[in-house]
Amino acid sequence: MRLGLLDTPRGRRLLFAALYASEGAPIGYLWTALPTKLRQEGVPIEEVAALASLITLPWTLKLLWAPLVDALRSRRTGLRPWIVGAQIAMAVSLLPLFALDPRAQWHAFVACLLVHATCAATQDVAIDALAVKHVPPGERGSATAWMQVGMVLGRAAFGGVALMAERRLGEDVVLAALIGAIVLSSALAWLAGDAGRPGPSALRQRMASFLDGLRAALGRQTTWLGLGFVTLAGAGMEATSALAGPLLVDRGFDQEAIGRFFALPVVVVTVLGVLVGGRLSDRLPRVRVAGAALLAVGGSVGLVAVCAVPDGTLPPVRLLAALAFAYLLFGVLTAASYALMMDLTDPQLGGTQFSAYMGAVNLCYVWSAASAGRLAGSLDYAQALAILAGASLLGLALLPAISRRPPGPLPPRDRPGASLPGDR
Numbered sequence: 001m002r003l004g005l006l007d008t009p010r011g012r013r014l015l016f017a018a019l020y021a022s023e024g025a026p027i028g029y030l031w032t033a034l035p036t037k038l039r040q041e042g043v044p045i046e047e048v049a050a051l052a053s054l055i056t057l058p059w060t061l062k063l064l065w066a067p068l069v070d071a072l073r074s075r076r077t078g079l080r081p082w083i084v085g086a087q088i089a090m091a092v093s094l095l096p097l098f099a100l101d102p103r104a105q106w107h108a109f110v111a112c113l114l115v116h117a118t119c120a121a122t123q124d125v126a127i128d129a130l131a132v133k134h135v136p137p138g139e140r141g142s143a144t145a146w147m148q149v150g151m152v153l154g155r156a157a158f159g160g161v162a163l164m165a166e167r168r169l170g171e172d173v174v175l176a177a178l179i180g181a182i183v184l185s186s187a188l189a190w191l192a193g194d195a196g197r198p199g200p201s202a203l204r205q206r207m208a209s210f211l212d213g214l215r216a217a218l219g220r221q222t223t224w225l226g227l228g229f230v231t232l233a234g235a236g237m238e239a240t241s242a243l244a245g246p247l248l249v250d251r252g253f254d255q256e257a258i259g260r261f262f263a264l265p266v267v268v269v270t271v272l273g274v275l276v277g278g279r280l281s282d283r284l285p286r287v288r289v290a291g292a293a294l295l296a297v298g299g300s301v302g303l304v305a306v307c308a309v310p311d312g313t314l315p316p317v318r319l320l321a322a323l324a325f326a327y328l329l330f331g332v333l334t335a336a337s338y339a340l341m342m343d344l345t346d347p348q349l350g351g352t353q354f355s356a357y358m359g360a361v362n363l364c365y366v367w368s369a370a371s372a373g374r375l376a377g378s379l380d381y382a383q384a385l386a387i388l389a390g391a392s393l394l395g396l397a398l399l400p401a402i403s404r405r406p407p408g409p410l411p412p413r414d415r416p417g418a419s420l421p422g423d424r
């Protein structure tokens with residue numbers, strides 16, 4: 001049975017929104033629910049941030065095995081075996097958590113989370129390669145927007161909603177729901193209909209073809225400019241995301257209130273932001289949209305920093321409002337910058353090159369979350385966020401060079417009706 005979701009714009013949006021929801025689900029649990037719960041239990045903010053950084057490492061290092069996805073795609077079933085195999089392994093790696101006590105069996109607990117994160121990062125590689133392969137250039141802004149809608153909904157369901165649900169239903173129910181969501185995504189991925197690609201059947205020939213394309217990509221200046229941009233530009237955004245839960249705890253909000261905030265307001269404004277960012281980046285030069293969004297994000301993180309200063313004369317709801325505004329702009333920046341990175345990616349290297357960009361995004365989370373945690377512990381939340389917001393603005397210096405230097409022509413099959421990546 002083949003659903004043919006990759007054959008139409010609406011089908012592509014539906015498929016990639018669903019697949020990105022399966023990417024967002026573990027991220028929501030590991031990056032939002034878990035740090036908030038640990039801080040609620042009294043774990044120092046420095047240790048919470050360090051654990052968040054550790055769990056993020058597989059997403060940062062996925063470039064090391066991404067070439068296997070590109071070079072070893074099935075000629076008959078395409079990328080589906082990679083996606084479904086990784087998702088099944090994700091579900092299996094969560095099963096031991098039903099029996100593990102994280103306080104008494106911490107190392108085993110962390111080991112399961114790392115295996116899960118590694119498998120989740122592998123599915124990310126394959127899903128991104130599928131998107132680069134099938135989404136035409138003119139749809140990339142809207143496609144990345146719907147991908148992020150799925151990501152946000154997945155993160156919310158197993159981030160903010162999970163925090164609320166665990167208090168009523170228990171941790172096992174939330175864990176079972178996460179496993180079920182992953183299994184359903186696997187079924188949809190298999191039925192989507194990716195039909196492989198023409199090319200040499202011999203492994204040696206496929207590897208040689210892949211290496212030729214990789215050498216060409218490494219020789220393009222835009223490849224390195226793109227990596228530098230996403231490593232820097234998200235610093236303020238990622239620091240805010242890492243510290244938001246612990247910050248709200250330390251400002252007197254209880255777990256249920258924090259869960260409600262992440263489950264509804266953050267989801268609504270982030271979805272709105274990615275849809276606006278995707279629409280704008282399909283209609284305006286993407287470099288300009290990304291630059292304007294980055295400036296706005298820097299200002300919004302500065303506003304959060306101001307509102308993070310304890311002040312008994314102003315209501316604490318101002319902090320929630322500032323965070324909601326920041327998440328709105330985070331969505332705009334995410335959609336625009338991801339579409340820009342997709343423009344810079346060779347479709348034949350979809351798994352490897354786009355994974356390099358996404359690995360740099362996660363590297364940005366690792367260094368900015370760890371730095372923000374240390375700064376918040378030694379200084380305070382406000383100063384930590386202000387410093388990281390300033391660091392993110394350094395990415396603006398790279399955008400003019402990206403717009404001036406197109407990465408070269410796309411393969412012939414991607415040319416009809418589409419502008420070159422550098423034209424945006």
